[in-house]
Amino acid sequence: MKRFIALMLGIAILLMFVGIYAQDSGKEFKYIGVKKCKMCHKSKKSGNQFGLWQEKAHSKAYETLASEQSKKVAKEVGVTGDPQQAAECLVCHVTAYDVAAELKEKTLTMEEGVSCESCHGPGSEYKSMKTMKALYAGEIKDETVGLVEPTEEVCVQCHNEKSPTYKPFVYEEAVKKIAHPVPEK
Numbered sequence: 001m002k003r004f005i006a007l008m009l010g011i012a013i014l015l016m017f018v019g020i021y022a023q024d025s026g027k028e029f030k031y032i033g034v035k036k037c038k039m040c041h042k043s044k045k046s047g048n049q050f051g052l053w054q055e056k057a058h059s060k061a062y063e064t065l066a067s068e069q070s071k072k073v074a075k076e077v078g079v080t081g082d083p084q085q086a087a088e089c090l091v092c093h094v095t096a097y098d099v100a101a102e103l104k105e106k107t108l109t110m111e112e113g114v115s116c117e118s119c120h121g122p123g124s125e126y127k128s129m130k131t132m133k134a135l136y137a138g139e140i141k142d143e144t145v146g147l148v149e150p151t152e153e154v155c156v157q158c159h160n161e162k163s164p165t166y167k168p169f170v171y172e173e174a175v176k177k178i179a180h181p182v183p184e185k
């Protein structure tokens with residue numbers, strides 16, 4: 001009898017852990033695309049992060065793959081066919097290429113290239129005004145809603161020697177070139 005109780009208790013504890021695990025992994029953060037961020041991040045008052053991104057290289061990363069230079073680069077590394085359709089190039093030239101399709105909303109497009117969520121993480125759970133303000137005020141933890149802190153580790157997922165045109169990446173300098181701060185109020 002004692003053994004039976006111990007067994008049942010063991011099973012109950014096991015089920016509890018399975019339950020906790022299922023609950024945790026049930027939280028799925030999805031990529032929603034730059035247009036969803038644009039509406040709140042394009043005014044001068046907010047720091048116009050959208051406008052600043054749009055002027056710079058990351059927003060053109062997919063377009064770049066259509067250039068003559070890209071075709072040359074592709075050939076040099078033995079990638080045949082259109083670079084805009086080659087996984088070997090798209091992994092670093094569009095947002096969330098390697099991410100499972102069910103974690104990407106249709107509003108995320110390849111055309112937007114390397115967009116906000118490439119560095120800040122999938123936005124489905126943090127995009128509401130209430131959540132954004134609470135995050136900014138430090139009232140909720142980034143990771144509970146999928147927001148990622150854009151550190152050097154995030155950059156070097158793409159800025160590394162696997163890039164056929166790799167230029168040495170100096171984080172401190174690079175991050176200044178893409179700065180888009182919220183103005184002090």
Ligand code: HEC
Pocket residue numbers: 032033034036037038039040041045046116117120122123124126127128129132133135136137138182
């Ligand atoms: C409904 C409006 C709204 C939307 C949509 C929105 N944001 Fe925000 N976001 C804000 C506000 C408000 C702040 C606080 C800063 C401020 O007052 O400008 C903020 C802050 C942030 C911060 C700074 C957070 C921190 O803790 O420092 C990041 C990063 C950010 N947003 C990225 C995004 C990205 C990426 C998207 C799209 C996936 C997005 N936001 C969509 C309104 C929004």
Ligand code: HEC
Pocket residue numbers: 057058060061062064091092093094095114118119150151152154155156157158159171174175176177178
């Ligand atoms: C998803 C991949 C990816 C991530 C993550 C990424 N980048 Fe990039 N970055 C690119 C690509 C691709 C280009 C080239 C785009 C083009 O020219 O079409 C680029 C270009 C740049 C450029 C312009 C290069 C130049 O000198 O002309 C700067 C600066 C830069 N990135 C900084 C950063 C920083 C800082 C981070 C991290 C906070 C970062 N990048 C994260 C893919 C990425």
Ligand code: HEC
Pocket residue numbers: 064065067069070071073074077079083086088089090091092093157158159160161162163164165166167168
């Ligand atoms: C490991 C990530 C990565 C892969 C894979 C990658 N790129 Fe890039 N690409 C980058 C980054 C980062 C930059 C910007 C800075 C640099 O060149 O290091 C860039 C820049 C470029 C540029 C602009 C170079 C310039 O001088 O302005 C071209 C063209 C390009 N890539 C084409 C391609 C093609 C074609 C492929 C596929 C055969 C490819 N890339 C694969 C990350 C990558």
Ligand code: HEC
Pocket residue numbers: 034037038041049050051053058114115116117118119120150151175178180181182183
């Ligand atoms: C290539 C990576 C990259 C991309 C793309 C990118 N960001 Fe950022 N973002 C950063 C980095 C790095 C910081 C600085 C983080 C810090 O100061 O700790 C930052 C900071 C921010 C902040 C907070 C500024 C502050 O003063 O606290 C906001 C808001 C923001 N980004 C919104 C956006 C939005 C919206 C987009 C798309 C339109 C975007 N970012 C695209 C890397 C990126």
